[in-house]
Amino acid sequence: MKKIEAIIKPFKLDDVKEALNELGIQGMTISEVKGYGRQKGHKEIYRGAEYVVDFIPKIKIEVVVAANMVDQVIEKIRSAANSGKIGDGKIFVIPVEQAIRVRTGEKNMDAL
Amino acid sequence: MKKIEAIIKPFKLDDVKEALNELGIQGMTISEVKGYGRQKGHKEIYRGAEYVVDFIPKIKIEVVVAANMVDQVIEKIRSAANSGKIGDGKIFVIPVEQAIRVRTGEKNMDAL
Amino acid sequence: MKKIEAIIKPFKLDDVKEALNELGIQGMTISEVKGYGRQKGHKEIYRGAEYVVDFIPKIKIEVVVAANMVDQVIEKIRSAANSGKIGDGKIFVIPVEQAIRVRTGEKNMDAL
Amino acid sequence: MKLNEKLLIALTLILALFPVSSALAQEASLNSGDTAWMIVSTALVMMMTPAGLALFYGGMSRYKNLLNTFAMTFMSYCLASVIWVVIGYTLAFGPDVGGLIGGLDFTFLSSITVKSLSGTIPTFVYVLFQMTFAGITVALVLGSIVDRMKFSSWLLFTTLWSVFIYCPIAHWVWGGGWMAKMGALDFAGGNVVHINAGVAGLVLSLMLGKRIGYGKETMFPSSIALTGLGAALLWFGWFGFNAGSQLAADGLAGSAFLVTNTSAAMGAISWMFTEWYITRKPTVLGIASGIVAGLVSITPAAGFVDLSASLIIGLVAGVLGFVCVSKLKHKMGYDDSLDAFGVHGMCGLWGALATGIFANPAVNPGGTGLLYGNPKQLLIQIVSIAATAGYTAVGTLVVVAITRFATNGLRVEKDDEIMGLDNSQHGERAFEILNS
Amino acid sequence: MKLNEKLLIALTLILALFPVSSALAQEASLNSGDTAWMIVSTALVMMMTPAGLALFYGGMSRYKNLLNTFAMTFMSYCLASVIWVVIGYTLAFGPDVGGLIGGLDFTFLSSITVKSLSGTIPTFVYVLFQMTFAGITVALVLGSIVDRMKFSSWLLFTTLWSVFIYCPIAHWVWGGGWMAKMGALDFAGGNVVHINAGVAGLVLSLMLGKRIGYGKETMFPSSIALTGLGAALLWFGWFGFNAGSQLAADGLAGSAFLVTNTSAAMGAISWMFTEWYITRKPTVLGIASGIVAGLVSITPAAGFVDLSASLIIGLVAGVLGFVCVSKLKHKMGYDDSLDAFGVHGMCGLWGALATGIFANPAVNPGGTGLLYGNPKQLLIQIVSIAATAGYTAVGTLVVVAITRFATNGLRVEKDDEIMGLDNSQHGERAFEILNS
Amino acid sequence: MKLNEKLLIALTLILALFPVSSALAQEASLNSGDTAWMIVSTALVMMMTPAGLALFYGGMSRYKNLLNTFAMTFMSYCLASVIWVVIGYTLAFGPDVGGLIGGLDFTFLSSITVKSLSGTIPTFVYVLFQMTFAGITVALVLGSIVDRMKFSSWLLFTTLWSVFIYCPIAHWVWGGGWMAKMGALDFAGGNVVHINAGVAGLVLSLMLGKRIGYGKETMFPSSIALTGLGAALLWFGWFGFNAGSQLAADGLAGSAFLVTNTSAAMGAISWMFTEWYITRKPTVLGIASGIVAGLVSITPAAGFVDLSASLIIGLVAGVLGFVCVSKLKHKMGYDDSLDAFGVHGMCGLWGALATGIFANPAVNPGGTGLLYGNPKQLLIQIVSIAATAGYTAVGTLVVVAITRFATNGLRVEKDDEIMGLDNSQHGERAFEILNS
Ligand SMILES: Nc1ncnc2c1ncn2[C@@H]1O[C@H](COP(=O)(O)OP(=O)(O)O)[C@@H](O)[C@H]1O
């Protein structure tokens, strides 16, 4: 199994969720993160004190899937999250050795 | 070493923490996440606008442990986090190649 | 490629960011987490009800880099995040099998 | 006629021979009690806009637009404050010109002095009291259009609208214009404030178009807690609004005070139960909305109706408001973001009609409604409602057209709307709560 | 007797011959200054409930229950508003029946008109002023039981409790009932409001049982910032509460105003230092609590004691309040969630006793305490405290029993309590702060 | 001279023969309308500190220090409340001693009774009104030093500063001291409150040193939304501050009310446009700051200038304030955290000068400015400004030195400053918003 971590723009979340549903993916975990990268941050000025906000709000989606689904999933996320603008984000693939469902103790693919 | 990522219901955090302490685990990192899965979300209605909240608050626990402790840890978390209801969460096991303690530079098992 | 996860004290973030920039690292993702470990938490008392706050605010930095940069990066983060006090945090190294840039579809090193 | 006036007439008769008497006669009619009450009323109504309404609206708008809602609300009041003393007051309360508008005699409040009185209070206080109404009315409009309008466009709109829409209507009803002559009853602003703002909001929101993602995306209110606090402060201020409109601290002010509180409470209760029954949950947003619905509805009637009428007016307001915002709006499909039309327009309309129905001469000889044998009053109310709605609809259309032209375009860029107006228009965030 | 009254007696004598005089005589005693002050006082006390108390309590309850606390507070005031004008006022202030309760003559305020006066102010204003006390008293009770009670049960409880517990006690003390005849001193509500609410809260919390996880889980207040703001607004409103209870804008109102502010300040200072000394940190929650403790304690005494007494009353209140909430409660082991009993009950009790000790005839001939040679007063105070506590304890027990039966069960489901009442009862969240 | 006074003179003449007349003569001059207004004004000004200023400042300070800002603000008011009734009032308003300070006759307000009058209002009300000014002045100072001062040091500083700096200056200007004799015009506190607090803040911040990371780290305000609400509540309360300073509900109070609102609105408008022009974005923080700048500037002038002057005063205030906080401060390099000096000090200075320029005898015969042919007034204003600034600068220096010594050190530990003062000083957090 692999964990796919996708860092996307917050307003793309709904689209990505639907895209994954189309693949029959029943679960995912998201978190609010802040991203630093090519996308320039904006500046904020409070009474003349100027701060560059270069950590930009992003959503991180974590979804664990069977190894053989990885490419589809990546493709789906890409097309859904893509706005063609700098800062659309990244997708990382990380190995997962085990998965367990807390409630039942089911293992691996059955746990997803 | 392995990183164990457990996604659990927020109110189970204290129990899980204590369970891990029993194993002599001295450290962990938690974060607020939102989960999407079998557990149905609830709907909220604001002046007739109906929204389904299907991302449900969860806590993600990350704990890095020696490979040989993995099974114990999983078991402890499972029994502590289990409420028998849908949405109790998942546990994922991910390989960790190195661990370093910032303060001392100690490596791997010594860093935990 | 490897993902380096560093858990540091919040006020060290700027220093670490700059340290990474010196290595020419163009991107990273951070999130607010809470840490439990050797560092003792403080207690809060509300009208006589005493609570120990043992989950301490930390920042988690995630940066994916080429395998050959891992040691440099670790070293940079260590020296920047180090205050010599308990609770300075940990650095974990996790394998990454693929990286994709959403916008362009570029893969792996080109995606970073 | 107030007590001290009576006293003084009496006195001047007796004291005609005393030296002081003349001096006395001059400022004879200033009543310090009425003045105290009216200064406070004015302060209360002022507070309604930047505190009450900003929280009520700000809490309902999405987080990314919370500060923009604050900014629009604050500037509405600030601009209205200046416009009013420069030109607004004289347009609304200057010497009547053909029943349509006030003359320019009081531009920059010229010829009004520290000694000038309006009834038993200083004219300056009267001017300010009326100003706070202008300020909140234009601010109410923004409830229909948050989340998408350019800040510059809003500023220009506010300016034009206050002068060309608010002032004339205020003149018609309160400045001795044709509606006043016709005998329309509007104690504290059913027409002038609520119907006016509600209809203008609807027009503006139609011309702006819907928010991106409206009906598809989730649009959670940023903070029901702030909205609740805002409703509480609005309620507090509304006592100045309604009881203050009597312009004196007397029995009728007390009566207006009583019916205002009763209608607000009934509005909250009925909205809550209606919602509970229909959508299975009583919400704090519903309770807050019901309070406002009840307050809006009693506004035109406050000085004319009795307790039992206020129970009915509030009861109906709660149900009506709920239906308008949760059914009507979605049927019609317009995007009245925070329901300025649904709550203020529609409940204002109900209140204006209710005044024509329930006005009780025993409360105030100045008004007799249908139930007390004067069906004609109801007719007059309908005419005044229609005229107000008609004028504001057309007038707002024109004002918006001019604004769109002058600020080329009313709406923020698509990306800016998605990113949020706090960031794109103001470069700020409402909260920066980061633990360390 | 106020100035203008004197004026008028004098006048009527002289002017007996003038035509106007009769007209004058009628509404002779309305004083516009007193009326202005009392309308404002009423508005201030009203604001205390949905703004001040909702924030003070809401900020102390856990985040997942913040809006439920708002909802209970808002509805307490709304229901009390309606109940009061329908039946409450007449039960409390109707013609005395055997010293126990008021007659039904004023049901729906019948026979009270715009011209009716109570002393120098319109009766409608007096009715409303008293109503705001009923509204806040029942709302205070919820401080003991947040985080676990069914919303429906709360609504029924509020209704029954206002009618059967609040009204009789209000009649005894202020409506010419037996306590008044006995000479009990309670200027603004030590018995009627604070002891009453505190004891009722304790009883209700005992019958509800402790919150799940109480004593084991961490239960962080959702926002000390909101609680602080709430305390500030309560303080602001309390001036209407205490100084308003003089029912006139005169020297005694000024004196009540002075001692109220002094006691609040002393309460904050002493609570803070006590806490600092004992738990090593001065908290904002402690300062806010001390303010309220000081205000509660001075409430019954406000119109009777002098400055030096108020310094002592506040000083003791701060220490007493701290000990009650941080020691006593944990010793006894009941779960008085936000300390309605610890702060309002106990400090109200201290205030009632203090009134019997410090009442200074030089301030108000109406009250002479122990220190001024009248030990009997202290006895009377004790009797009135005991009677109030006793009646409310038993009465609340009955009311709760009925409520439990009628709404089958007082408490939310276990899972709903864990998930939080905002979600389970109202389907809302207090804040939705999500960056984009 | 107010209406009822006239009435009474008249009456006493006629009624000399009536028994009541004498009784009448005694308390003759209490005016219930003025009293009503002054109690409310006092309540409004009180609310400005723990509600308005705590929010305005708290929202601007970093999240980790929000509650500490609340704590300092609350305790400033609480300590001042007690100090004032014990010793402050008599130092400021006791019998003049050599034009420098008041005598101790009124220690603990001795010899002041419920019947004592000041003008037409009870002396107790006058005492309290003045007290609220002492309370807010010392609280304003903390705007210069949040984020780094030890809480214990703040408490001692507050105490010493109120007694040794505030009281003398209040005496000079309002207590019949030398500035009053010299004819300095300061209607509601340009010198006494704003210049005084601003300069003291600057001195204290210089002695404390800059915050760790100042100029390097990002220091985001915790909540512009709370700051906005705070500004709205300050504006609301400021009506009591300025219009209340007339001590009566009359035409001049109305005029002060008018120019106060106008200047605030103009301040917001001009600050916003200046900022928009220079930094490309109009911020809510800018609007809120402009409101305060406008209010500060009109404070000394409120009872002396006319409408057109207030438009100019506010206009200049907005620009001046913006320049001071966003340019001057960064040039000079001091760390005036929340700009107590930049906004209150500098705009207070502008207001004091403007009073000397625009004071219009047609508004108030008590003041004639440069534009009305009295250049001397401007000179007097300059002298009074210089004297105030000089005394407070030196005096604060001494007070701070003593405080530093007594609390060994003014500043929190480095680690505590980094962790935040909420945690290190109070062991609390402002918000605990955790979903479940
Ligand atoms: N090396 C990296 N490791 C982890 N996250 C990264 C890395 N580089 C970029 N990111 C994340 O991806 C987001 C988008 O990257 P950015 O360079 O801004 O635009 P793009 O994705 O178009 O290249 C960043 O905000 C950050 O959250």
Ligand SMILES: Nc1ncnc2c1ncn2[C@@H]1O[C@H](COP(=O)(O)OP(=O)(O)O)[C@@H](O)[C@H]1O
């Ligand atoms: N494939 C997945 N990848 C990552 N997280 C998942 C996945 N499936 C479920 N989760 C997480 O586990 C939580 C619980 O899953 P859910 O299907 O609701 O109930 P259960 O754990 O009982 O099967 C979800 O809320 C989500 O956070």
Ligand SMILES: Nc1ncnc2c1ncn2[C@@H]1O[C@H](COP(=O)(O)OP(=O)(O)O)[C@@H](O)[C@H]1O
């Ligand atoms: N085994 C672990 N797995 C994951 N995170 C850990 C682990 N141990 C510690 N941490 C994280 O590292 C942080 C610092 O650890 P701590 O023991 O407090 O101090 P130190 O880093 O100096 O040993 C903790 O707050 C926690 O977030």
